[in-house]
Amino acid sequence: MSNPYHNPKAQWAAYLVFFVVLACVPLMVENTFTVNLLARFLVLGMLALSVSLVWGYGGILSLGQGIAFGLAAYGMGMTMQMQAQDPESMPIPSFMLTNELTELPALWEPFWHAPTGIALALIVPTLFFAALGTIMFQARVAGVFVAIVTLAMLSAWYSMAFDMQPYTAGFNGISPPNPLQLGEYSIDPYSATAYWIALACLTVLTLGLKALLHSKFGLIIQAVREDPERARFLGYSVAAYQVSVFTLSGFVAAVAGVLWVMIVQYVSPTALEVSFSVTMVIWAAVGGRMSLIGAIIGAFLVNGMQSFLGDELLYGFLLVLGGLFIVIVRFLPNGLAGLLESVLGRFGKRAAPSDAGGPV
Amino acid sequence: MALLELKGVTKAYDQLKVVDNFDLKVHRGELRCLLGPNGAGKTTTIDLITGRQKISGGVISLEGNVITHWPEHMRVRAGLSRKFQVPAVFKGLTVRQNLEAAFTRHTNPVRNMFVFRDREARERVEEVALRVNLASRLGVRADFLSHGETQWLEIGMVLTQNPRILLMDEPTAGMTVQETHRTGEIFNTLKGTHTLLVVEHDMGFVRQIADRVTVMHMGRFLAEGTIEEIERNEDVKRVYLGGGKHHAHA
């Protein structure tokens, strides 16, 4: 137990400090645009968290996390849009009128009621992941084929969002006129409140998952990642574990989707773009896919750099990002977290071999 | 009633029968060795018993339950546990984690989300680690173990499971002479309380541990008896001498 990186108490302390520091950020930042930008980063960090869970711990390379994110984002977009409609004077969103709909489609009806809408935004993507996971993992689809199937699904949803113009406003996307209304409160996307809501969700999910990874379940999903056949011949239903971890990761990405629309007040098919889901994987790889907090920090760093460099340099940046990914995969398989692990390992080296391998 | 019984078990690839109408009965508390030259069908037989390969014909029963077509993990839950010919352990996890994973009182994922610091598991892991010589290596990642230690770890995982019958495919492959002898001692402590079916090539090891020996050749039953009977058996001599590329050290 010489390496502090593997010391559970040190880990929990690091997590605590991390979230306390994040909570103080709005107290130090005046500019509301910056607060909004940082709130977006929190949501992107949540996506990296879901990748860390499913890929880093579960060993399932899903390129379809954007499905849960996108579906949830549409659910939230529809909820917020309906908050602006009135059953009497303005029962249907204006983009539907321009698409020659005269009645609100049945698909949209439940979204009159915001709590139902938000619940659906979370439940539907989660169930979709449970179903897709069951089909894939019962059939023992593994490795790169999971990446292909999830990618194909993602493209299908993208086309659907794009093509079903009367229901989704197609390419233009849905831009609800008002911020999210929660009871009497209006959640201004540029407020510290919105930031704190996102942070509270990120904190709860991260700490919850960290605890989960210390449970027997956490051990077995890692065992399944290392050698599914060995796990199966210990008596575990490998598919059941894979479906569980895949579904959980879908839920996390769905929470991110809901928060995203609360913070940007807009949803379009870009949420379902292939490139977006692929970059999530890169964030997690950069920060360290086998560390929840590492993956989140990876998302902060990459996105921070991206917005610092600005739009003119974007294409150059994407090239740099691709290069960075190759370098990391080649030399730092556990990203920056892995780097930290080996640095800390140097300090406590004289003692016995480290108790490695635990969730971080 | 036999604990494990194979009746007419067959595995065919197209025309080629690699296991052919094979019968076997293993009784409770027995340590049975399964012997045979390379390619005799020993691993395939273990694969058929555990469900790793699809059976072409015949019946397999465990304690009277016909398990011929059960899914793998259900057979394990019914009391089978196996060690692979090529050692299979969770390389990225520590020795302790490997053994803990093999403690399978609960296998349901949702149930296991609420299992933390299981004391019973911990005690069992430590007890098994002592047995297989890994007590001082619990914190080490499995990919840092020597080949012999890796074999012991997998044997330890099977022991942790506390199954009705332990199926061991070449447990001493790649071990030094001392390690092999030590493994023999481990197996001898299991006699009587555990039922084992051990595939082995090393005759010295077989002599050290076996109660009864079954020999198979080209997928078929060839002979069965005590180790002395088998060593005198003319058919066995012919197969082993004729076979050429066996590993048997006399």
Ligand SMILES: Nc1ncnc2c1ncn2[C@@H]1O[C@H](COP(=O)(O)OP(=O)(O)OP(=O)(O)O)[C@@H](O)[C@H]1O
């Ligand atoms: N997929 C396959 N298609 C055709 N033949 C196969 C296939 N897999 C295995 N065999 C053959 O089945 C026979 C039995 O193989 P098996 O691995 O069971 O032998 P074994 O007794 O365990 O041998 P060893 O001592 O080398 O481990 C071999 O002749 C092998 O070539």
Ligand SMILES: [Mg+2]
């Ligand atoms: Mg074999």
